[in-house]
Each structure stands twice: as C-alpha cells, then as structure tokens.
Amino acid sequence: MPPSTALPIIDLSPFLSPSSTPEQKRAAAAALNDACTTHGFFYLTAHGVPAELESRVLALARKFFLDTPAATKAAIQRLDPGAAGGDGARGYQRLGENVTQGASDHHEAIDFYRPVEAEEAVGGKGYGLLRGPNLWPDQPEGFRAAFEEYWKRLTQLGDAVMKAMAWALGYEGDEDVILRWTDQPFWVARVIGYPPLKGEGVSCGVHTDYGCTTFLLADDTPGSLQVLSKDGEWLDADMIKGCYVVNIGDMVSVMTNGLWQSTKHRVIHTGDRYRVSVPFFYEPNWDAVIKPLEKCVQKTGGAEKYGEVVYSAHLMGKVSGNFYSAATDGK
Structure with missing residues (x-):
C-alpha cells in the first residue's frame, strides 16, 4: 500500500490503453477533474514509463552532480x-545562479528545451533567448541517450494526459481540443541537484510552473518539495514509488478560465544528503495562442477571465528573469 498523502493518487491508464471503455475513461477523467480543481497537484500511477529507465536517469543525474569534474560542468555552462x-x-x-522571485536558489542544474533547428538561429548574436541547441555533458557515459529516451516517453505520456484533461473538462467528443495547442510541445526539462541547506535560504523559491503539466521524478529524500494548499497550509509532496508528482501550470489556468489553477510550490531541502530531482515540463507549442475553452467559460460564469496568451512570449518573459546575469534580448 502507498503511504498516506494529502494529495490524491490518480490512475489515468485508461487513456494509455486502446482497449479502454468510455466508462473507464469517464471515471479516470472525473478523478482528474477533482484533483485539478481541489489541489492542482496529484500523484500519477500506472503511467507506463519503465522503472529501469527512471532509475537510470536518476543515477546519471546524481553521478553528474557529485562525480563529474568542474571542467566538464563549465564546458556546458549557460551563456x-x-x-x-x-x-x-x-x-x-552553478549553485545559486538560478533566481526565483528575485532571490537566489540553493541548487545547481542543467536546463534543456525542445531543440531548435540551426536555421532558426539568430545570425550575428549567437542564438536568441531559448532559440539555441541543448548543451550536453560528455560525462557520465550514456547521459544523453538515457535522457532523450526518457523525455520521448514523457512527451507521449503528456499527450495522453491532455486527452484525459479534455474529457475531464467536458470535451469527450473532442478529446484533441488541448492537443491542438500541444502537438509539437516546446517542452522544458531540468536536471537538478540540491545540496542540503545550511541556515537561511530556500532550495527553490515559491513559484507556479509556466506551461501545461509537470511530471516530477526525484529520489526518495523526504520533506523537500512543498505544495501550498488552498487553505494556506504547506503540504509535503514526497515521492511515492511508481508514481510521478504531477501539477498543472499557468497555461492550464488560462485554458480552463480559472476553473483549474496552477498551484504555488517550493523546495526547502534541509536533509542530510544530496537530493536529485528530474522535472519534465510538458508545454504548449512555441507559437500556440492559448485562450479559455468555451465549456470552461460557461462553467465559470460566462465571461472570459483571461485574454489570449502567446506561449512563447509568456515563457520568454519568465525565463528572462531566472538568472542574475540573464540578458533580456529575446530576438
């Protein structure tokens, strides 16, 4: 039996199997709707991603942060x-370079985004904000192959969750209503290392996520990730074996006209060992224009609470403030 948790545990496997019945999908979608309405966070079980692959990416992440020479890290430093x-x-x-709400975060990381083709690059100034190639470490061996396979699996899982969300929002007859915004998702992925905090500070400051859905895989370090409940209480979201911690992002708030709200969360790691976290952010297409879905507008009083949002502009606005030395030139 899984441990007790304040967050719901959801099985969306009916949306991963071609043999599922409409009744099974409706039951799963109803549970998803309740979780997104009440918390904006849930545990996802029966997701189909191989446990061996998950273990491999966590082990490679830990090896990168703890065993890789400083020169290898510097060779792929963010520029x-x-x-x-x-x-x-x-x-x-580097440790402390990432910024949330104007304050330095106590973690180190590698950030990745959906690759951008070379011809999209900006001539004369390197690559514009978010328009470059991913930077891969040459150690540890097998790092790139494992993570690319992992992200491929999670992109497919994200597609299935978008269909489940469509059913949950009343679009059983048009389950691709969200997928039309995400059929080429500009996904984001982080590989994060958290040394234990010593004294004041935060490991990662209070924030909501930017896009559609975050799938978090982390080691079993307890008491680090915290989720803000609707009554203002911070809830621990420790990992449960075989599950992802999943949360909805800002673009889902727009799509649902506020029916589902992205939830604030933070990381405060005061344990006695190094924590490794591997979040994958399933996002809209780069040029997607997100606006409230009509059924959601009807469910929330009949008036649109959000205007249209171009996802690339939303993402660039967020990322441009994530680093102390970040430039604002997004061309």
Whole structure:
C-alpha cells in the first residue's frame, strides 16, 4: 500500500490503453477533474514509463552532480545571448545562479528545451533567448541517450494526459481540443541537484510552473518539495514509488478560465544528503495562442477571465528573469 498523502493518487491508464471503455475513461477523467480543481497537484500511477529507465536517469543525474569534474560542468555552462552559442537559458547553472522571485536558489542544474533547428538561429548574436541547441555533458557515459529516451516517453505520456484533461473538462467528443495547442510541445526539462541547506535560504523559491503539466521524478529524500494548499497550509509532496508528482501550470489556468489553477510550490531541502530531482515540463507549442475553452467559460460564469496568451512570449518573459546575469534580448 502507498503511504498516506494529502494529495490524491490518480490512475489515468485508461487513456494509455486502446482497449479502454468510455466508462473507464469517464471515471479516470472525473478523478482528474477533482484533483485539478481541489489541489492542482496529484500523484500519477500506472503511467507506463519503465522503472529501469527512471532509475537510470536518476543515477546519471546524481553521478553528474557529485562525480563529474568542474571542467566538464563549465564546458556546458549557460551563456547569455550575444555570447558565442549562448541562448540565455540552456546549459549548466552553478549553485545559486538560478533566481526565483528575485532571490537566489540553493541548487545547481542543467536546463534543456525542445531543440531548435540551426536555421532558426539568430545570425550575428549567437542564438536568441531559448532559440539555441541543448548543451550536453560528455560525462557520465550514456547521459544523453538515457535522457532523450526518457523525455520521448514523457512527451507521449503528456499527450495522453491532455486527452484525459479534455474529457475531464467536458470535451469527450473532442478529446484533441488541448492537443491542438500541444502537438509539437516546446517542452522544458531540468536536471537538478540540491545540496542540503545550511541556515537561511530556500532550495527553490515559491513559484507556479509556466506551461501545461509537470511530471516530477526525484529520489526518495523526504520533506523537500512543498505544495501550498488552498487553505494556506504547506503540504509535503514526497515521492511515492511508481508514481510521478504531477501539477498543472499557468497555461492550464488560462485554458480552463480559472476553473483549474496552477498551484504555488517550493523546495526547502534541509536533509542530510544530496537530493536529485528530474522535472519534465510538458508545454504548449512555441507559437500556440492559448485562450479559455468555451465549456470552461460557461462553467465559470460566462465571461472570459483571461485574454489570449502567446506561449512563447509568456515563457520568454519568465525565463528572462531566472538568472542574475540573464540578458533580456529575446530576438
């Protein structure tokens, strides 16, 4: 039996199996609707991603942070736009370089985004913000192959969750209503290492996520990730074996006209060992124009509470403030 948790545990496997019945899908969608309405966070079980692959990416992440020479990390260091090959976001961030709400976070990380073809690059200034290639470490061996396979699996899982969300929002007859915004998702992925905090500070400050759905895989360090409940209480969201911690992002708030709200969360890691976290952010297409879905507008009083949002503009606005040295030139 899984441990007791304040967050619901959801099985969306009917949306992963071609043999599922409409009744099974409706039951799963109803549970998803309740979780997104009440918490904006849930545990996802029976997701179909191989446990061996999950274990491998966590082990490779830990090896990168704890065993890789500093020179290897520096070789893929994040560079501002204008520097040769820099795009302002992709690559390795040193301890304390990432910023949330204006304060330094106590973690190191590698950030990745959906690859951008070379011909999309901005000539003369390297790559514009978010428009460059991913930067891969040459150690540990097998890092790139494992993570690319992992993200492929999670993109497919994200597609299935978008269909489940459509059913949950009343679009049983048009289950691709959200997928039309996400059929080429500009996904984001982080590989994060958290040394234990010593004294004041936060490991990752209070924030909501930017896009559609976050799938979090982390080691079993307890008491680090915290979710803000609707009554203002911070709830621990420790990992449960075989589950992802999943949360909805800002674009889902727009799509649902506020029916589902992205939830604030933070990381405060005061344990006695190094914590490894591997979140994958399933996002809209780069050029998607997100607006409230009609059925959601009807369910929330008949008036649109959000205007249209171009996802690339939303993402660039967020990322441009994520680093102390980040440039704002997004061309």
